[in-house]
Amino acid sequence: MKVIRSMVLVSMDEASLEHGAEDVFHTFLEEIEEFGLSDQIAVSTIRDVGVREDVPLVIVYPDAAVYAPVKVEDVHLIVEEHLHKGNIVPNLLAMMHELVPEIAWMRSRRGALPVQKRIVLERAGVVDPRSIEDYILHDGFQALGKALTKMKPAEVIAEVEKSGLQGRGGAGFPTGRKWSFVASTPGDTKYVICNADESEPGTFKDRLIIEGDPFSIIEAMTIAGYAIGAHEGYIYIRGEYPLAYRRIEHAIQQAEAYGLLGDHIFGTDYSFHIHPHAGAGAYICGEETALIESLEGKRGMPRARPPYPTTYGLFGKPTLVNNVETLANVPPILRNGAVWYREVGSPKSTGTKVYTILGNVNFTGLIEVPMGITLREVIDIYGKGMKNGKKLKLVQTGGSSGTIAPASLQDTPMDFDSFRNAGVSLGSGALLVCDEDTCVVDLAKVILLFFRNECCGKCTPCRIGTLRLYEIMTQISEGKASLSDLDEMMKISEAMSEVSNCGLGQTASTALRDILKYFRAEVEAHITDHNCPVGVCPIAVHSPELVPVP
Amino acid sequence: MDQEVKDKELEIASIVEVAIQKHGATQDAVIPILSEINRALGYVPAAALPEIRRHINFSEKGVFLADSHLYSAVSFYEMLSLQPLGRHVIRFCESAPCHVMGGRQVIQALQDELGLKPGETSKDMHWSLLMTSCVGVCGVGPVFFVDDDLYGNVTPERVPEILAKYQ
Numbered sequence: 001m002k003v004i005r006s007m008v009l010v011s012m013d014e015a016s017l018e019h020g021a022e023d024v025f026h027t028f029l030e031e032i033e034e035f036g037l038s039d040q041i042a043v044s045t046i047r048d049v050g051v052r053e054d055v056p057l058v059i060v061y062p063d064a065a066v067y068a069p070v071k072v073e074d075v076h077l078i079v080e081e082h083l084h085k086g087n088i089v090p091n092l093l094a095m096m097h098e099l100v101p102e103i104a105w106m107r108s109r110r111g112a113l114p115v116q117k118r119i120v121l122e123r124a125g126v127v128d129p130r131s132i133e134d135y136i137l138h139d140g141f142q143a144l145g146k147a148l149t150k151m152k153p154a155e156v157i158a159e160v161e162k163s164g165l166q167g168r169g170g171a172g173f174p175t176g177r178k179w180s181f182v183a184s185t186p187g188d189t190k191y192v193i194c195n196a197d198e199s200e201p202g203t204f205k206d207r208l209i210i211e212g213d214p215f216s217i218i219e220a221m222t223i224a225g226y227a228i229g230a231h232e233g234y235i236y237i238r239g240e241y242p243l244a245y246r247r248i249e250h251a252i253q254q255a256e257a258y259g260l261l262g263d264h265i266f267g268t269d270y271s272f273h274i275h276p277h278a279g280a281g282a283y284i285c286g287e288e289t290a291l292i293e294s295l296e297g298k299r300g301m302p303r304a305r306p307p308y309p310t311t312y313g314l315f316g317k318p319t320l321v322n323n324v325e326t327l328a329n330v331p332p333i334l335r336n337g338a339v340w341y342r343e344v345g346s347p348k349s350t351g352t353k354v355y356t357i358l359g360n361v362n363f364t365g366l367i368e369v370p371m372g373i374t375l376r377e378v379i380d381i382y383g384k385g386m387k388n389g390k391k392l393k394l395v396q397t398g399g400s401s402g403t404i405a406p407a408s409l410q411d412t413p414m415d416f417d418s419f420r421n422a423g424v425s426l427g428s429g430a431l432l433v434c435d436e437d438t439c440v441v442d443l444a445k446v447i448l449l450f451f452r453n454e455c456c457g458k459c460t461p462c463r464i465g466t467l468r469l470y471e472i473m474t475q476i477s478e479g480k481a482s483l484s485d486l487d488e489m490m491k492i493s494e495a496m497s498e499v500s501n502c503g504l505g506q507t508a509s510t511a512l513r514d515i516l517k518y519f520r521a522e523v524e525a526h527i528t529d530h531n532c533p534v535g536v537c538p539i540a541v542h543s544p545e546l547v548p549v550p
Numbered sequence: 551m552d553q554e555v556k557d558k559e560l561e562i563a564s565i566v567e568v569a570i571q572k573h574g575a576t577q578d579a580v581i582p583i584l585s586e587i588n589r590a591l592g593y594v595p596a597a598a599l600p601e602i603r604r605h606i607n608f609s610e611k612g613v614f615l616a617d618s619h620l621y622s623a624v625s626f627y628e629m630l631s632l633q634p635l636g637r638h639v640i641r642f643c644e645s646a647p648c649h650v651m652g653g654r655q656v657i658q659a660l661q662d663e664l665g666l667k668p669g670e671t672s673k674d675m676h677w678s679l680l681m682t683s684c685v686g687v688c689g690v691g692p693v694f695f696v697d698d699d700l701y702g703n704v705t706p707e708r709v710p711e712i713l714a715k716y717q
Contacts, residue, residue, distance in 0.1 A: 201645035281628030297580025
């Protein structure tokens with residue numbers, strides 16, 4: 001496996017490009033190749049470094065050394081001295097007193113390596129997702145073989161617990177503990193369910209894992225089944241993902257043909273069967289008890305808990321429900337050991353996290369990085385900077401049910417603990433980057449509309465709360481609200497979080513509350529001044545062709 | 551009963567049978583069966599519900615399935631429809647990522663071009679304009695589907711050209 005130990009970033013903003021940044025970038029690639037370091041050093045670009053003079057700028061992680069200005073003829077020395085021998089080249093370093101705040105932060109990230117590390121997405125895009133042979137060639141089914149032939153179920157659970165793996169569906173519950181709950185519940189019939197009803201707006205990591213590496217989910221579910229004593233599993237894939245469904249269906253057939261799924265797997269006594277299941281369009285079915293109801297052929301409405309699915313799940317039997325990304329972490333943990341896994345990420349949040357970067361950045365897509373990277377690094381290194389050079393206003397993390405992080409939080413390391421302390425949720429890993437042209441009232445309206453539509457209607461606080469919040473926010477956007485409406489919204493929001501039956505109602509107003517916390521003045525301007533400072537809301541726009549989104 | 555109604559009922563009965571054969575007559579197959587019927591006919595006609603109930607007998611397992619159970623399921627899920635929809639169904643993503651990337655202008659262009667509001671079907675049954683929650687292709691937002699075809703990075707200017715393909 002490639003072990004990246006260092007990362008080189010070359011600035012690629014317009015000023016840098018004028019001063020030959022492109023040549024510098026390519027020279028780095030060539031020199032690194034020359035020294036035989038290609039497997040150890042990642043080279044990438046960074047936009048928007050905030051300086052216009054003394055560019056291009058080159059940053060070397062993990063030493064956080066900033067070289068500037070770098071000319072093509074300097075590259076050889078940096079590669080030989082710094083990357084090859086490990087000595088920083090002092091006379092090429094940027095003058096510290098000239099470093100503007102936009103790059104001065106990088107020095108504080110000394111020791112960090114914000115480079116992609118692929119555990120979950122290791123094979124996605126590399127193997128042919130339709131070929132089990134290809135999967136096996138890339139270490140596939142090794143973990144299952146090890147578990148079934150060399151480990152007892154309790155040992156498998158112990159290894160997962162030791163790895164520190166936490167659920168990647170949003171809540172971050174320790175995976176090993178969940179497994180041991182189901183394992184210790186008495187019962188002959190138990191189920192494993194893979195939750196692939198990925199509906200959180202801005203999230204598509206599970207789709208890419210299934211489409212790119214379907215066998216890893218089959219393998220992980222079988223391991224989970226062995227660990228908890230289940231012989232049947234379901235993969236609940238949302239109806240909007242037909243390709244993912246076909247890939248899983250095909251993968252199940254192939255695995256059965258190879259004796260790696262079905263009866264007597266690996267020639268042992270253990271048998272496990274997996275049924276693919278397509279949803280029919282309902283966000284709420286991502287909630288595990290709603291998903292179970294839906295699997296039973298009913299409306300996908302969450303159950304009252306307790307009892308939790310670990311004791312009373314599908315058809316009333318003990319059931320393990322795990323998210324796709326969580327399961328995808330299991331085979332590498334068993335293959336390489338919990339100790340290896342713990343070395344990645346931050347001490348309390350181990351492993352990697354898959355993020356989707358979206359919104360007003362130059363590059364949108366999916367990355368898998370160790371826990372603990374900062375928002376600024378994600379935006380600058382992987383998002384390639386803000387689109388059209390606009391300023392960052394806020395990032396919504398974790399989808400529509402997630403929190404709003406204002407620009408001031410962009411240097412907080414992203415792991416479960418640090419984010420929780422800052423009042424930000426990591427959630428599903430969606431990072432919706434919004435620039436200064438985003439009106440927070442308009443954004444809140446879209447988010448609240450989503451929950452109004454997706455509320456299942458079972459419990460009163462959510463059913464009425466989502467509707468009322470949307471109505472009030474619409475009135476604000478039209479300049480028809482009063483300041484007391486803000487208090488009213490806070491009251492509704494608190495009631496919803498406290499007494500709603502499930503996570504949908506409890507989190508539907510998270511973004512709203514953050515908006516009122518960080519951007520209250522902008523909301524109040526709509527009410528008191530009848531003015532939308534950004535110029536998006538209906539009160540600001542008097543032309544008939546821009547009516548509000550329904 | 552005239553011939554046309556009879557034919558329609560026979561057609562529904564045979565579609566139900568095919569769907570049940572494919573997914574099995576079990577409780578956990580109810581949603582896939584309904585989806586299959588919806589795919590074949592474009593909606594789930596009320597007449598299909600007693601047909602499904604007759605085929606699936608859960609009583610031995612102590613599970614009783616009523617038409618109202620099936621009706622409540624169909625009415626719950628976004629991808630199932632109780633009403634016939636237009637020949638071409640547009641599903642526009644109205645979630646926050648697409649909105650931030652310019653979705654507001656695109657849905658307006660769609661409404662203007664079709665003369666429909668979200669949720670409406672045109673009188674000639676050619677178009678239905680529906681809204682959908684995030685479909686997981688946010689990397690190329692704003693997006694919408696026309697039937698099974700996905701269009702990404704859509705701008706208001708591209709809307710007429712896309713719709714023209716489905717005239």
